[in-house]
Structures are given as C-alpha cells and as structure tokens.
Amino acid sequence: MTLVPPALAEKVLEHALARGGDFAELYAEDRHGFSVSLDDGRVERPGGGTERGASVRVVAGGASWFGHVDGLGEDALLTMADSVAQAVRGEPRGAAPLGPARPAGTNPVALRPETVAAARKADLLRALDERARSAGAEVAEVSVGYSEGRRIVEIFNSDGVAAADDRTRTRLSAQVVARRDGRVETGSHTRGGHAGYELLESDPEEVAASAARKALTALDAVDAPSGRLPVVVGNGFGGVLLHEAVGHGLEADAVQKGASVYAGKLGEQLAEPTVTAYDDGARTNEWGSDGVDDEGTPTRRTTVIEDGRLTSYLYDLVRARADGAASTGNGRRQSFRHLPVPRMTNTYFAPGQATPQELIEGVERGLYAVSFGGGQVEPATGDFVFGVSEGYLIENGKVTAPVRGATLVGNGLEALRAIDGIAGDLEIATGYCGKDGQTVPAGVGQPHVRIRELTVGGTG
Amino acid sequence: MDIEAIARFGVEAALAAGAGEADAWCERSTSRRIRVYGGEVESLSDAGSSGLGLRAFIEGRSGYAYGTDLSDDGVRSVAQAARARRPWPIRTSTRGCPRTRA
Numbered sequence: 001m002t003l004v005p006p007a008l009a010e011k012v013l014e015h016a017l018a019r020g021g022d023f024a025e026l027y028a029e030d031r032h033g034f035s036v037s038l039d040d041g042r043v044e045r046p047g048g049g050t051e052r053g054a055s056v057r058v059v060a061g062g063a064s065w066f067g068h069v070d071g072l073g074e075d076a077l078l079t080m081a082d083s084v085a086q087a088v089r090g091e092p093r094g095a096a097p098l099g100p101a102r103p104a105g106t107n108p109v110a111l112r113p114e115t116v117a118a119a120r121k122a123d124l125l126r127a128l129d130e131r132a133r134s135a136g137a138e139v140a141e142v143s144v145g146y147s148e149g150r151r152i153v154e155i156f157n158s159d160g161v162a163a164a165d166d167r168t169r170t171r172l173s174a175q176v177v178a179r180r181d182g183r184v185e186t187g188s189h190t191r192g193g194h195a196g197y198e199l200l201e202s203d204p205e206e207v208a209a210s211a212a213r214k215a216l217t218a219l220d221a222v223d224a225p226s227g228r229l230p231v232v233v234g235n236g237f238g239g240v241l242l243h244e245a246v247g248h249g250l251e252a253d254a255v256q257k258g259a260s261v262y263a264g265k266l267g268e269q270l271a272e273p274t275v276t277a278y279d280d281g282a283r284t285n286e287w288g289s290d291g292v293d294d295e296g297t298p299t300r301r302t303t304v305i306e307d308g309r310l311t312s313y314l315y316d317l318v319r320a321r322a323d324g325a326a327s328t329g330n331g332r333r334q335s336f337r338h339l340p341v342p343r344m345t346n347t348y349f350a351p352g353q354a355t356p357q358e359l360i361e362g363v364e365r366g367l368y369a370v371s372f373g374g375g376q377v378e379p380a381t382g383d384f385v386f387g388v389s390e391g392y393l394i395e396n397g398k399v400t401a402p403v404r405g406a407t408l409v410g411n412g413l414e415a416l417r418a419i420d421g422i423a424g425d426l427e428i429a430t431g432y433c434g435k436d437g438q439t440v441p442a443g444v445g446q447p448h449v450r451i452r453e454l455t456v457g458g459t460g
Numbered sequence: 461m462d463i464e465a466i467a468r469f470g471v472e473a474a475l476a477a478g479a480g481e482a483d484a485w486c487e488r489s490t491s492r493r494i495r496v497y498g499g500e501v502e503s504l505s506d507a508g509s510s511g512l513g514l515r516a517f518i519e520g521r522s523g524y525a526y527g528t529d530l531s532d533d534g535v536r537s538v539a540q541a542a543r544a545r546r547p548w549p550i551r552t553s554t555r556g557c558p559r560t561r562a
Binding site for chain 2: 039043046048050051052053062063064065066068069082084087257337339391
C-alpha cells in the first residue's frame with residue numbers, strides 16, 4: 001500500500017521549504033486498531049477504528065514548525081505545507097529527489113490479527129478468565145484485555161530519505177483482584193510484541209495464571225523491611241528501574257538542556273566493567289521495535305553503557321544535528337499528530353554469567369524486587385522512588401515471605417555503581433512510556449540484577 | 461463542515477446497517493502549541509483534527525468504531541464497522557443507548 005506517491009511528497013516538501021528552513025519532512029500514517037476487554041465475564045468496549053493523516057515539519061535553526069491534518073489528499077497536504085511555511089523566514093530552498101518508500105519488513109507477522117475471527121478472540125478471553133478464576137477461591141475479580149493495531153507509515157524528507165514501515169502490535173493483559181478477610185491485593189501480567197496473533201498461540205492462559213498467582217501470593221505478604229539492604233531486581237518488568245532511572249536521562253533532549261544527570265559524562269566509568277546496557281529498536285518482533293524510527297532512520301542496537309562506561313546518548317535527527325552526531329534511530333512519535341522526540345525502544349542490561357539463584361544465594365538479608373508499580377524520577381539529579389508491586393524477603397540466601405509496601409529510594413548513578421551481579425536470563429516486558437504528552441510502546445527488560453545496597457522504605 | 465449533520469448521518473448509517481439503536485460523537489478541533497526554551501521558540505505546532513465515533517447497539521450488545529474520514533463513504537464505513545463489532549459471542553455490559561433522565 002502506498003500512502004503518498006513520491007512525486008507528491010516532493011511537491012509537499014518544496015512547498016514546506018518555500019520560505020526557507022534547514023530541513024523539511026512529511027510523515028504520513030494509516031492506522032487501524034481494535035481492542036476488547038472482559039471484565040467479570042462481560043465484554044467491555046469492543047471497538048476500534050481507522051485514522052489517516054499526515055504532518056509536515058520544517059526545522060529552521062533551533063526551531064521546529066509543525067502542522068498536521070487528517071486525510072492524505074493532495075490539497076490538504078499542500079495547504080498544510082503552505083501553512084507551516086508561513087511561519088519560516090528565509091530564502092526558499094529545494095529538496096533532494098525522492099524514490100519510493102519501501103517498508104522495512106524487519107518484524108514479520110505470521111498471522112494477521114485482523115484475519116482472526118471475533119469468536120476466536122472471545123474464546124481466548126473467556127479461557128483467560130476461567131484460568132484466573134480457577135487459581136483459587138480468593139480470586140474476586142478478573143479483567144482481561146486484548147488489543148491489536150496496525151500502523152503503516154511513510155516518511156519523506158528534504159535530505160532524500162524515503163522510508164516506510166508496516167507495524168503490527170498484538171497484546172494480551174490480565175489483572176486479578178484477590179480478597180481475604182477484608183484484605184485486597186492485585187496482580188497483573190501482559191504478553192505482547194511487534195508481531196501478529198501467533199504470539200498468543202502458545203499457552204496464552206499463562207498470562208492470567210501469572211496475574212492470579214501474583215494477587216494470591218500478595219495475600220500472604222508481610223510488612224516490608226526497611227533500611228540499607230541488598231536488592232535483587234527481577235528480570236522482565238524489573239527493567240522499569242533501568243528505563244526510568246537511567247534510560248530517560250540518556251535521551252538527548254534532556255541531555256542537551258542540561259536536565260539530565262548523565263550530561264557531560266560520556267566516556268566516564270559509571271558502573272562495574274561487568275555492566276553493559278543497550279537500547280535496541282531492531283530486536284525482531286520485540287514490543288518496542290520498529291523497522292525504522294518515526295523519522296525514517298533504520299532502528300539499531302545502540303550500546304549506551306559498555307563495560308561500565310557511558311558510550312552513547314539516544315538521538316533523533318534534530319538533537320543529533322545539534323551534537324554533530326548521527327541519529328541512533330530513536331526519533332519516535334505517538335502518531336502523525338505529534339512531533340518526534342528522542343525515545344527509548346527496548347532498553348535492557350546485557351545478560352551476564354550468573355544464574356538468578358547464585359545472585360540470591362549471595363544475599364544474607366535483602367529484598368527480591370520482582371516488579372514495580374508507580375515511581376518517580378528526577379532526571380536532573382537521577383533521584384528515584386519506586387513502589388515494589390511484587391517483592392519477597394531474601395533470608396540466608398533463600399527467597400522467603402512475600403512483602404507488601406516496599407519502596408526503593410535511590411539515585412540512578414549510585415544504583416548503577418552498586419550493581420555487583422547480572423544473571424543470564426534476559427527477558428523483555430511490554431510497557432507504555434509517556435513523555436511530552438505522547439505515549440509509545442517501549443520494551444523494558446533485563447536479566448536478574450543484584451544491587452549491592454539500596455535504601456528500602458518498608459512498612460515494618 | 462457541519463459536524464452535527466455528520467453525527468446525524470452516522471446514526472442513520474448505523475441504523476441502516478442493522479443497529480437497533482446508535483449514538484455518534486463528532487468533533488472538529490484546531491490547536492496551536494508554542495514551546496519556548498531559553499527565550500527562543502523551540503517548536504510551533506499548528507493543527508486541525510476531526511473525527512467521528514459511533515456506537516451501535518443491537519440485542520443488548522454494543523460495538524464501537526471511529527474514523528477520521530468524514531466523507532459519506534467514510535461515515536458509512538465507520539457505521540458498518542461498529543455494527544460488525546456487535547456480534548460478540550459473549551454478552552456486553554452495555555444494554556443500549558444511555559437515556560436522558562426527564
């Protein structure tokens with residue numbers, strides 16, 4: 001499917017640069033989505049829709065001029081380009097010739113979700129509901145959700161870039177509430193990917209079982225300890241800590257504004273030589289992956305920390321120009337209605353040599369933080385507070401009682417320095433990341449990681 | 461663009477597609493957003509958006525669809541999608557159009 005013929009794209013860019021500018025871009029998008037949930041056995045909000053539109057951006061000096069419009073008709077696109085050009089003051093300039101935009105095709109889809117019958121999706125949700133309820137009599141409420149989406153995007157710019165991407169994402173989620181004697185606990189779990197329905201063909205009920213297990217386990221939770229303690233952070237969703245406390249500080253817009261504690265630290269040793277971390281938007285079929293980013297730059301694996309040393313920030317085109325660097329393929333946007341900004345894709349620590357068991361056995365008394373709930377980070381200082389949504393005591397090298405109400409209080413730089421063990425069990429979970437009023441899918445992950453010491457705010 | 465007429469047409473199209481009841485939400489918006497950093501304009505965004513959301517109800521079940529193509533064909537397509545989403549094999553929680561209390 002072609003959204004905008006290259007000849008029209010050239011014309012739009014010429015109009016956009018009619019009053020000057022260093023760079024112009026046309027971003028066109030066609031998106032379809034569908035979602036449905038089952039709450040306590042009843043279908044809620046089966047719905048979806050279609051959006052088609054485009055945006056034009058002109059960059060002049062340090063300023064970006066931007067407009068968007070619904071529809072992809074020639075008149076609408078040219079009117080929008082003229083409108084954006086009105087804001088620019090300078091001499092007209094031309095754009096490089098454009099070829100056809102061909103989809104990157106790096107995230108294959110085996111079974112297109114929109115071809116799967118509604119009855120099959122309904123059966124799937126019902127099976128999840130039943131699996132969660134069969135986990136125990138204390139399961140009080142179950143909510144399961146399914147969503148699918150397809151975005152076809154084309155990006156053309158005045159430097160001659162003509163790129164396209166065909167993105168399909170599928171996601172299944174479950175949330176379970178368990179009750180006992182007035183005590184209420186919740187557990188949730190998700191499975192998703194930049195992939196089709198095939199993602200859900202192997203034991204999808206495990207998503208519900210896992211959510212139920214978390215909720216039921218939490219009913220037995222004891223008060224969390226407090227003080228300076230060793231912390232083993234779980235794989236998968238445990239990577240939220242890396243994403244929030246480190247990753248956002250590596251996004252070049254924050255760095256260039258001096259709003260990141262990592263500004264000016266390129267090349268510095270921030271962690272033990274055993275610590276390496278990546279942002280990788282090119283991991284096949286991963287939740288945060290794309291073929292190209294939303295500026296047409298091919299995604300790639302960027303090593304942000306190598307052997308403990310800070311090696312790269314995460315760039316879009318505008319911030320890369322300002323630093324005389326190349327884009328790392330991290331220019332992302334929620335839709336054609338948004339300006340691209342530097343965003344993480346899939347961010348994770350490289351697997352190490354240890355096993356999770358070895359990391360836990362090395363702790364006499366500490367906390368096993370499997371997953372996190374809400375949290376706050378101050379990017380300028382790196383200070384963070386995170387609530388632990390699933391946590392356990394570690395006593396004499398063994399995981400013992402579940403704990404409730406634990407919080408981790410610390411600083412991203414200090415936590416990096418204190419990593420003294422990394423396991424080999426890398427797992428990436430499906431998250432949604434919000435920034436500048438935009439939400440994009442982001443993979444958060446890591447293997448099990450041990451932090452020598454962190455402040456644990458407990459309830460005991 | 462008369463958004464009330466589009467919304468009315470959306471309801472009619474849903475009924476014509478087989479819905480027992482339907483409601484529509486049509487919106488047109490314009491926005492301008494200017495971001496200043498260090499005393500200079502960092503970005504200026506000028507935008508127009510429009511869209512239609514339709515709920516179709518039939519036999520105690522509902523379906524929802526939305527779209528940004530507000531041509532007659534585009535609205536019909538949204539109506540048919542909302543109607544097509546209705547036949548879920550499990551009952552939905554919404555039994556019909558919300559009523560306004562007298």
